[in-house]
Amino acid sequence: MNVxxxxxxxxxxxxxxxxxxxxxxxxxxxxxxxxxxDLYAMQWNxxxxxxxxxxxxxxxxxxxxxxxRHGAQNGTIASDIQSEIAKVEWSDLLILNFPIFxxxxxxxxxxxxxxxxxxxxFYGGKRFxxxxxxxxxxxxxxxxxxxQPHMFGPEAIHGEIELMxxxxxxxxxxxxxxxxxxxFAAYHVPYISHxxxxxxxxxxxxxxxxxxxxxxLSFPRMSDFDERLHPLPCSVx
Amino acid sequence: MNVxxxxxxxxxxxxxxxxxxxxxxxxxxxxxxxxxxDLYAMQWNxxxxxxxxxxxxxxxxxxxxxxxRHGAQNGTIASDIQSEIAKVEWSDLLILNFPIFxxxxxxxxxxxxxxxxxxxxFYGGKRFxxxxxxxxxxxxxxxxxxxQPHMFGPEAIHGEIELMxxxxxxxxxxxxxxxxxxxFAAYHVPYISHxxxxxxxxxxxxxxxxxxxxxxLSFPRMSDFDERLHPLPCSVx
Numbered sequence: 001m002n003v004x005x006x007x008x009x010x011x012x013x014x015x016x017x018x019x020x021x022x023x024x025x026x027x028x029x030x031x032x033x034x035x036x037x038d039l040y041a042m043q044w045n046x047x048x049x050x051x052x053x054x055x056x057x058x059x060x061x062x063x064x065x066x067x068x069r070h071g072a073q074n075g076t077i078a079s080d081i082q083s084e085i086a087k088v089e090w091s092d093l094l095i096l097n098f099p100i101f102x103x104x105x106x107x108x109x110x111x112x113x114x115x116x117x118x119x120x121x122f123y124g125g126k127r128f129x130x131x132x133x134x135x136x137x138x139x140x141x142x143x144x145x146x147x148q149p150h151m152f153g154p155e156a157i158h159g160e161i162e163l164m165x166x167x168x169x170x171x172x173x174x175x176x177x178x179x180x181x182x183x184f185a186a187y188h189v190p191y192i193s194h195x196x197x198x199x200x201x202x203x204x205x206x207x208x209x210x211x212x213x214x215x216x217l218s219f220p221r222m223s224d225f226d227e228r229l230h231p232l233p234c235s236v237x
Numbered sequence: 238m239n240v241x242x243x244x245x246x247x248x249x250x251x252x253x254x255x256x257x258x259x260x261x262x263x264x265x266x267x268x269x270x271x272x273x274x275d276l277y278a279m280q281w282n283x284x285x286x287x288x289x290x291x292x293x294x295x296x297x298x299x300x301x302x303x304x305x306r307h308g309a310q311n312g313t314i315a316s317d318i319q320s321e322i323a324k325v326e327w328s329d330l331l332i333l334n335f336p337i338f339x340x341x342x343x344x345x346x347x348x349x350x351x352x353x354x355x356x357x358x359f360y361g362g363k364r365f366x367x368x369x370x371x372x373x374x375x376x377x378x379x380x381x382x383x384x385q386p387h388m389f390g391p392e393a394i395h396g397e398i399e400l401m402x403x404x405x406x407x408x409x410x411x412x413x414x415x416x417x418x419x420x421f422a423a424y425h426v427p428y429i430s431h432x433x434x435x436x437x438x439x440x441x442x443x444x445x446x447x448x449x450x451x452x453x454l455s456f457p458r459m460s461d462f463d464e465r466l467h468p469l470p471c472s473v474x
Contacts, residue, residue: 010285010286010287010299010301011287011298011299011300013298040284040286046283046284046344046345046348047277047283047343047344047345048247048338048343048344048345049247049277050247050248061248061250062247062248063248063427064247064336064338065383065427066427099301101285101301101347101351102347102350102351102354102404102405102408102409102412103403103404103408103409104341104347104404104405104408105347106285106347106348106351107283107284107285107344107345107347107348107351108283108284108285108344108348110338110339110341110342110343110344110347110348111283111343111344111345111347111348113339114338114339114343114344117339129394146302148466150465150466150467151466155468156466156468157366157457157462157466157468158407158408158457159403159407163400163403164403164404164407164408165404166340166396166400166401166403166404167339167340167341167401167402167403167404168339168341170395170396170401171339171340171341171395171401172339172340175339190300190302190303220394220395225394228387229385229387229388229393229394230387231392231393231394
């Protein structure tokens, strides 16, 4: 299996980086090939802009998604983006490894998605959700978070973590066609003991060994909607 | 009323920029004072990192939120961030004006939040949701999106737009104490006629004139949770 791990933490000594290193070691030892995009180390530019394209379809007025589509067809997307697209296309499993910032990805990772998940390749026309461009690939979201488990759940103060992560899990990854594995969460990380951190690493090693047994999360299926994406009668029941 | 409008679109001729200009004009003519942070024009750096702090509490190991807290107490936060914090503190109403990228903010705006909403000022300890640091201020999220209204709703393909925007509306803005006004959405923007765009501008002008009549969205209240943020029995009923 080819694995692309995208890592987005500013502190090389962080527990988040330890999770990254553990995944690389565990998956490599299991015989998989792992590439890492360490966004801070790469000084990744997260800002989507006109300069992401060479010859544009409309030089005087930029609609980013339309230029992505044009650029993907004509090979005129900036080389830093092309390089990341090639890694995703090569991979069977994508791992996003990051600390939660405001219940979502740090900006440097959000900008990796904004620039790399280009229209025309990752989605477009009627190709999204189970028909998305990345169908057949799996994705695992691994995150550290300051909060504690009891702060998440139907009655908890922040509600369900899957709802807080909905734009990422559903609106981005499932939308692009990935099978989204249940996320691996490391809670309360800045405030816990060395022993508690070691226990999380043990859990993660075990989790990585069981990836093939994990049932992906459930998301909309295009066959439940008509041509204009209105829900079909049976799907509303 | 003092208004801070944070604008995050790469194309100065965009419809999104027209919404920004309309808000500046309408609110100024109504007697309010408006400041604009145009993040692309400012070349805002969205990447949270060690360089955001002068003298750090732990020079050898960075936990971003803890350094934010230290920096807010000691005045050692980078000047580009300090300047934006001062604008937010000055404002009575914050407007976030942006195109939806992957059902959330473009990275440049995510990084404005990551770097500006510092621990110790915007939240911290038990100060969040209705006790958050920004209580007493209002926020309006104004966005353009490629999708159409029928794609959002309980049975629709992308579910409810408020759930897709949950980490922003609830996990960020309500969490920091803002009263969150119902968002203003401009749907299907890249694909609609000039007349349809003019109709949206008319709607937005009307909306901006009715801000004082709008009921903020509902979010958790700290009084429904105990000291350790477990839900109190009555709040579960």
